[in-house]
Amino acid sequence: MYDAIVIGARCAGAPTAMLLARRGHKVLLVDRATFPSEIPHGHFIHRHGPRRLHRWGLLDRIAATGCPAVTTVTSDYGDFPLAGRDLTAEDGALGYGPRRAALDQILVEAAVAAGAELREGFAVEGFASDGDRIAGIRGRDRRGGAPVTEYATVTVGADGRNSRLARAVGAPVTEAAPAATCYYFSYWSGLPDAGLEVYVRQDRVIFAFPTGDGLFALFVAWPSAELPAVRADIAGQFMAVIDQIPVLAERVRGGRREERFYGASDLPNFLRRPYGPGWALVGDAGCHKDPFLALGICDAFRDAELLAEALDEGLSGRRPLAAALADYERQRDEATLPEYRQNLHLAQFQPLPTELAQLRRALRGDQDATNRFYLASEGLIPREAFFNPENLRRIMAPALAGAR
Ligand SMILES: Cc1cc2nc3c(=O)[nH]c(=O)nc-3n(C[C@H](O)[C@H](O)[C@H](O)COP(=O)(O)OP(=O)(O)OC[C@H]3O[C@@H](n4cnc5c(N)ncnc54)[C@H](O)[C@@H]3O)c2cc1C
Structure with a gap:
């Protein structure tokens, strides 16, 4: 018993x-x-995940598997790439991809x-x-x-x-x-580590990060309804999405795919x-x-x-x-x-909420505020430390003045 x-x-x-x-x-x-x-x-383990692994005494063992600590994030929702850098907390980096x-x-x-x-x-x-x-x-x-x-x-x-x-x-x-998306993913060698990257293009998303053995993980998602078409030509459909992001496509085409494609639906x-x-x-x-x-x-x-x-x-x-x-x-x-x-x-590939789209535009070119935006979004500093009315007003003020 x-x-x-x-x-x-x-x-x-x-x-x-x-x-x-x-x-x-x-x-x-x-x-x-x-x-x-x-x-x-x-x-990819991020947000409160690394902190818990640290508390349980396991984060050093994860890092020792050879997956790089990820401290850079770039997200691009079809507007522009917004990159946060040096994103660490006392108990670990922003993320790890073992x-x-x-x-x-x-x-x-x-x-x-x-x-x-x-x-x-x-x-x-x-x-x-x-x-x-x-x-x-x-x-x-x-x-x-x-x-x-x-x-x-x-x-x-x-x-x-x-x-x-x-x-x-x-x-x-x-x-x-109901299920919204289906995924295919695989692993490449020979690509420079650019941290965590997220690219959204209409109804496609690419999710990329470094993992163990010097490999780079690339995930692509499509709306679930497109699964039969994607399945008919996985490599072709996959690269057609990657090619929508020329800076990424150049890196991926300069590397080598080391494993087959894996899929997930349902x-x-x-x-x-x-x-x-x-x-x-x-x-x-x-x-x-x-x-x-x-x-x-x-x-x-x-x-x-x-x-x-x-x-x-x-x-x-x-x-x-x-x-x-x-x-x-x-x-x-x-x-x-x-x-x-x-x-x-x-x-469901719905548009970014208007306030978030405006905030991203206001953050553009302000590296310090961008870093704090990611730290707060990821829970590495308290949310209120960034998402408080006074701070948001300060960041948005130049953009609002320009719009008048
Ligand atoms: C394509 C894809 C990408 C993802 N990307 C990420 C990501 O980057 N980061 C992230 O945080 N999450 C990601 N997720 C989600 C993440 O993988 C899951 O949330 C996580 O694996 C859940 O863990 P779990 O232990 O609950 O279940 P699982 O990992 O599914 O483990 C369940 C275990 O139960 C066992 N089991 C099931 N039935 C039985 C049975 N009858 N008898 C005995 N054993 C049984 C299975 O063998 C299995 O080992 C992704 C998921 C998918 C599909």
Whole structure:
């Protein structure tokens, strides 16, 4: 009998297991994958992600995988490239882009080092129940072996957007919008490191950043409806988008593609109620967003912390478990909903909000203010330190005077 069984051992599951085990709980962490292994997902960690890795004592290990610390960001929404530079905080750079095989391996090892029991290559096929309460998992080693049942006070689904646990319990969907985009991506060598770059052109977005082994990751997204056309000629369609940005195209054509193209579609946007009797959800299983703003990993880290805190309160008897988990849902929703909606707006290729477009124009040529804009947008300094009426008035004043 375990205190918690966590299904899925990547960005959401491994930290949840680690944080619970660090608090002395008996945890079983299972995944049908074995580690290290890749998944066709992105891997740029920014916003509050590096800070959490630092707090958990893992950021140095991520940096040691050879992915450069990213301190420069350029975004271009079809208006002009706006670049922020030297973007660091006390506890890390703006971002890091380790490959998933490297990142997830470090997270899994940290969970095991904290005392969680790991069962890799183990597929969960069903659940044990006790009345209407989930009481554990049924599954088997994928490499062979008899079916196994394991019991726990709480079963946590960190099993991604198609969560088997969420389906089994019928987790209510509290917010939903259909998939907006589809993605293809690959890796190039021989390109100079220009930090994180985001280019939006009508209904296309390019997302590029340096990763391990001296490689450069390039992601392109199209509206979901265009998937059949893109799939018919992936390399051609991909380069046609890159060619819309001549400065980037020149660099990409001067380098060499080292891997095949990977694709991702079926990327719905939703929030699910993340708890019920004997179960909880974390990461994509509870909240899935289009990858546009690259929020999935840092949000999975945050929600792992929130869930581990709630489960610790409940398991240790400091609070009724259901009350602690209700707080988990409230805190997750408060933290995620503004960005979830902003992300959806952008992923639907709607125009930039007017105020943001005006602010970008006013920032042009003012490097210090641009840096502070990115630091505040990314949460490396308090939002209010930049987005306060007085500061915004000061920045916008010359543009407003010119418009008169
Ligand atoms: C194209 C694309 C680009 C992205 N880019 C970024 C980015 O740059 N930055 C960012 O922050 N986010 C990005 N994301 C989102 C990010 O990848 C996810 O939010 C993140 O992986 C969620 O982590 P997770 O642990 O919740 O789920 P997952 O990473 O999906 O892990 C789920 C795990 O559960 C296991 N599992 C599932 N079912 C079972 C079962 N029945 N039995 C046992 N194991 C099971 C799986 O094997 C898997 O290992 C991107 C996503 C995509 C698709």
